[in-house]
Amino acid sequence: MRTSYENGVLVACKGMVLAFDAAGDRLDVSLRCITHAHIDHAMKTNDPNTLMSAETYELLKVTGRLKRSADTLEFEKTIDIGSVKLTAVNAGHILGSCQYVIECEGTTLLFSGDINVHDTLITKAAKPVNADFMILEATYGDPNFLFPDREAIYSKIVKWICECLKSDKIPAFKAYLFGKSQELIKLVNEYLDIPVVVCDTVAKACEVYKKFGIDLSYFRESTAAGKELLKTGECVYVSNHRTYIPLNRKMKWATATGWALRYSFESYDAAFPLSSHADFMGLISHVEACMPRRVYTMHGYSKRLAKELERRGLAATALESAGAFVSLIRKEK
Ligand SMILES: [Zn+2]
Structure with missing residues (x-):
């Protein structure tokens, strides 16, 4: 061989x-x-x-x-x-x-x-x-x-989400389409009582995860329920691209990648070293x-x-x- x-x-x-x-x-x-x-x-x-x-x-x-x-x-x-x-x-x-x-x-x-x-x-x-x-x-x-303990990263993300909502901002994540998006959705589902709104592309990827038994709860951005949640601002937003959404409330953008351990992501409000x-x-x-x-x-x-x-x-x-x-x-x- x-x-x-x-x-x-x-x-x-x-x-x-x-x-x-x-x-x-x-x-x-x-x-x-x-x-x-x-x-x-x-x-x-x-x-x-x-x-x-x-x-x-x-x-x-x-x-x-x-x-x-x-x-x-x-x-x-x-x-x-x-x-x-x-x-x-x-x-x-x-x-x-x-x-x-x-x-x-x-x-x-x-x-x-x-x-x-x-x-x-x-x-x-x-x-x-x-x-x-x-x-x-x-x-x-x-x-x-050397990544921190995953639970420690999860709790930092949860804390950041709560701080955003407290200051009337929508916490938004730009994340990889496969893997990281679904982990962030699951994190919010498990640790917080806040709905998640996702862009339509992430929703399509999530459907595959659901088909293979990964239970994920979210609203598609293009649906009436998704639009309403974004309007009220009481939600977490997850997308595979960073986009402008005309809203009454401001958004705060974060990303999640292992590279955040060593490199700064200055165009983001937060970056978490959550890696797959x-x-x-x-x-x-x-x-x-x-x-x-x-x-x-x-x-x-x-x-x-x-x-x-x-x-x-x-x-x-x-x-x-x-x-x-x-x-x-x-x-x-
Ligand atoms: Zn890969």
Whole structure:
């Protein structure tokens, strides 16, 4: 089994090439596997041999970029593709996000995609899988990214919402369409007795979450009830874009992203480090739980994370610097 880096990852085994979240146009790809519905991971979705979870398929339909039906696979169910066995397991990042376990010629490789190692209000933590090799996304793989306890962030958000309402302002969030919007809605549903109004695009994404059993309560902005709530101002507003709404009351805008831990978001009234990704220690703990013989890190702080993993006695290499193709079947020294 060999692997190469091409935005996503290509894995070659026994004459087959499997592409994981890869954006390139190579014609020799036997199968494309999408880990989740975020656009940077689902760049090529319309090739005939494309596989994803049923949840990812439904979420991608919301974006309008999916022009065809796709093959879907169930979590924890192994499928045979030629001489390769493929299993999807929960990645804990957003609805339907998965890691892939590839088994070929007796060697196993875990491709992580984006992961979160903690439970949230709407997702369960990523499942560790013991594999010979692992490819890990290193988005926050730097010691400067150690997120506060999630409950502490939740309480800060709740406090900010209450302060906005107390000062007659509507608390509004610009959040990612998939994942963060739904977590914020659920947060308000669980912790506050205040209705949530969402833009129509977020409402469409929420319908998919509801279809897969995530209970969310909200009003669509374009409905009479949604318009009335915005008029009275007694609501929280969630949208995937920042927009001007003619209202009697002023809005205060916040965003929620892990980058808020290190960077200032000056055009916002508040920014909360609520992330759907694992932080530095979360990535390390996931590797330690998976116990691979070697880890290849990619994206984000891949070199920094590989260095830290090596310091802790784990064999690690940044995939970008590992050469065009890496043979995974070579004897590890
Ligand atoms: Zn993502």
